[in-house]
Amino acid sequence: MKLRNRIHLYSTLLMLVILVVLTVVIYYSFSSLAYSTEVDELDSVSEALRSTFTANETVNPSDILRAYMPVSGLVKVIDQEGQSLETVQSPDITTQFPVESGEDSGTMMVDGERFAYTTAPLIWSDGTIAELLIAKSLREVSDNLETLRLVLAAAVLLAMIPVIISGAVLAGVVTKPIAALTETMKNIQQSGNFQKLPVAEQSNDELKQMGLTFNDMMALLEENYSKQEEFVSNASHELKTPLTIIGSYARLLERQGLDDEAVAKESITAIRAETDRMKEMIEQLLLIARRNETAPEFEKVELGTFMEETIAAFNQSYDREFILKVESEPFIVLTDAVKFKQLLYILLDNARKYSSDRIEIIAKMDETAMVQIRDYGDGIPKESLPYVFDRFYRVDKARARETGGFGLGLSLAAHLAELLKLKLEIESIEQLGTTVSVIFSSDFNVPEIKSKQEGS
Known part of the structure; x- marks a missing residue:
């Protein structure tokens, strides 16, 4: 996979994960707050009902319970054996709420529907100690949470559109200098001519530094290449002269040196001198070539x-x-x-x-x-x-x-x-x-x- 595609993919996936995690946190925080608010409201109703029940002993208990019955809810009084002493509930509540005596408050799923409930002790009209149960259907809260889920999902999908577009743009911005660098290197390889990257003067980021570093390297390589060409040319020229002299005297020896002692001595002297010169120059060239082989021992x-x-x-x-x-x-x-x-x-x-x-x-x-x-x-x-x-x-x-x-x-x-x-x-x-x-x-x-x- 190309670097551009990987940057695009990874940045998009990262933003998607961040948005999903943020959405889940928002949803569960809101749902927990909504449920706890409903339970706290039932606790307040239970406290008010018990106060009213204690202060109005002559009033029909069913009337008091009905006055405090929540919308889409029920109020039930249970004795210590778990038998119902009195129950009032909304017409739309048809389920039997399975809360036993001794449970406190919270939420519960009953027949696929979530309820908030609270329990509290209550002295019944005949003086016995009973337990008051108040429950309320959270159908409306569940509907709101369902709407919230749809809104958050839509928000994530809509937010991903600019994320995908910005990821593609970011990948292009990041990889454009790299692509230009690769293209320049290919051109150098094919043409053999040193080229430099165009660098934006207004920016001062890592990409500009990479371009400047590459251009400096190209300038150094071009300079070294020119020096190498000059070095080879000069070395060839310097070696050509003594070789030409040696060849000339060797041919002179072949023609008449063996018969003429003076010519032979002159030729041998010249050949030896030029050979010594070549040896000295080659030794100096080898010293220069090996100058960085060993580090100095101070x-x-x-x-x-x-x-x-x-x-x-x-x-x-x-x-x-x-x-x-x-x-x-x-x-x-x-x-x-x-x-x-x-x-x-x-x-x-x-x-x-x-x-x-x-x-x-x-x-x-x-x-x-x-x-x-x-x-x-x-x-x-x-x-x-x-x-x-x-x-x-x-x-x-x-x-x-x-x-x-x-x-x-x-x-x-x-x-x-x-x-x-x-x-x-x-x-x-x-x-x-x-x-x-x-x-x-x-x-x-x-x-x-x-x-x-x-x-x-």
Whole structure:
């Protein structure tokens, strides 16, 4: 069953149950009140009759009983043996009322007709103690209750008409955005184009929130899909160049490399260089693809000692001057040592590739811990700063090929920073150099990656 039909059915059944229960409660409350009112009236009549009977001993008892006889009722006096001493009743009462001595008051069904009755002790004219019984037919009350039943049943049926209509409208209102969502998803599946739902601006209910959430998700999927297409295109382009070079030198070896030692050495050197480039790029791509496989394991790290060990490794590996300055007393930070070292390696290697002068590394504590990596290279143009963390983006493609860069390092660094709850800021002035700041977040919020130009 469709959701719309279920909402319609369940809302209608619920309202029907509520109306039926309410009607039953009203009916039985009214009937109980009507019956108790009749019984209370008979009690009043009985009290008045006994007072009159006691005060008028010379009056014929039958006349007194007849004076207090209810309409469509009877008055009977019964002795202690259950024998009738006197009975007066309306002509329309033909039943023998089966109330025995000792019963109090209430209602009773007699031959299919309901009666209200009351009993009370009475001193009869001869001085014996008897029991007074007054009964009244509730034929009129029963007729009124029958009319009430018909009115309530008709009211329920009439009330169900707007309930059914409103249930159908409600089901349509609730399921319309869902149907639009389903239709949009089908269109996306069939056409392959991302679409968004129209959202009513005047409302602020859950349906609007669902539409906004869906549109945000579509925007994110479209952005990621575009990035994926761009990533595949760029990766294909980057792999195509070294493969073309390798293929060209391989064919050169086939033609004349075996006879010409110089050509063979050149070909082998070129093939090895391009193979190393491909290996490095594939490793970086795998790192990016696996960046969320393992959660960081945060531990306490003494930043000064950690930086000394990291810089010592670079000083030993490269013929460059890496200068470490620790401006604060030893201080502890929470981070994943392995992933943080990987982040530093990327930033230090990037600084090494694009500058020939010394590289300064500064560890300090202001409001929070911070590591700055400063080089004195050519710097980054202002218009390129917003894109330096994008995959495959390179400021100078010719220079990148000379240094072996693929435009993946800073992209991976940005993802590692996000994973470690760090913030990256990059400042650069052309012909003067670049400073990358790694800022520790004291509240462990998701880091904000910023790029800004000095003096801008």
